[in-house]
Amino acid sequence: MSSKSRPQWLSxxxxxxxxxxxxxxDPVLAALIERTREETGGAATMQVSAYQGSVLTVLTRAVGARRALEIGTFTGYSSxxxxxxxxxxxxxxxxDVSEEYTAIARDAWSAAGVADLIDLRIAPAIETLATLSADDPxxxxxxxxLVFIDADKGGYQSYVDAVAPLMRPGGLLLVDNTLWSGRVLEAADDDETTAVIQQFNDRLTADDRFDSVILPxxxxxxxxxxx
Ligand SMILES: C[S@@+](CC[C@H](N)C(=O)[O-])C[C@H]1O[C@@H](n2cnc3c(N)ncnc32)[C@H](O)[C@@H]1O
Known part of the structure; x- marks a missing residue:
């Protein structure tokens, strides 16, 4: 685990x-980590850690997911x-909204042999979600x-509201960055994103559409x- 991906709550x-x-x-994911670092510079920190990627694979398998949705794809590690x-x-x-980042994702999906399973929609996610209707007879x-949310933090609540009707009972919702480097414990006076995450966490805890826990x-x- 690199220091970048090591949660501060673990020694x-x-x-x-x-x-x-x-x-x-594996070699495909190792190459993707390297390429993302080389071609996206500081943005590479947006990539989920290798450990978190393994957690995503295990959880996807654990719920027997057949239909999955990801909001925030970047260069394709989590997907x-x-x-x-x-x-x-x-x-x-x-x-995702980025053709540039997802061009790298497309290469990774091909290398991993999963390209045929993936339907990439380039548009603001809230627009894509509006095209996915649960009740067209x-x-x-x-x-x-299974749904994984890892895009703009300001959109998190609207994404949860949009995906809730699109999930089966028992379906798993995963949301990244909900401890926001520990800043959820701090006063959010100077940081709009901290306030957004704090409100999001409090609302999801009280949301009677879900049973939720924050995992460290x-x-x-x-x-x-x-x-
Ligand atoms: C944190 S990164 C995702 C990292 C990715 N899950 C991974 O493992 O590499 C966030 C991504 O959200 C995308 N994004 C930002 N705003 C968005 C929006 N309104 N709709 C869809 N995607 C958005 C960005 O282009 C970026 O690729």
Missing amino acids: PDMAAYISARAPQP TCIARGLADGGSLVCC FDPFDPFD ISDGMTMAVRR
């Missing part, structure tokens, strides 16, 4: 111990991990078994089950 020794006991990046965990016949809708919607994984990942 370096404990982080290394845990990381060593998770599946390690590759989710796609690898899908049940036979599974598919993953990916939402002429084109019955297949609800999502990476930068905090909320796991919520659709009722």
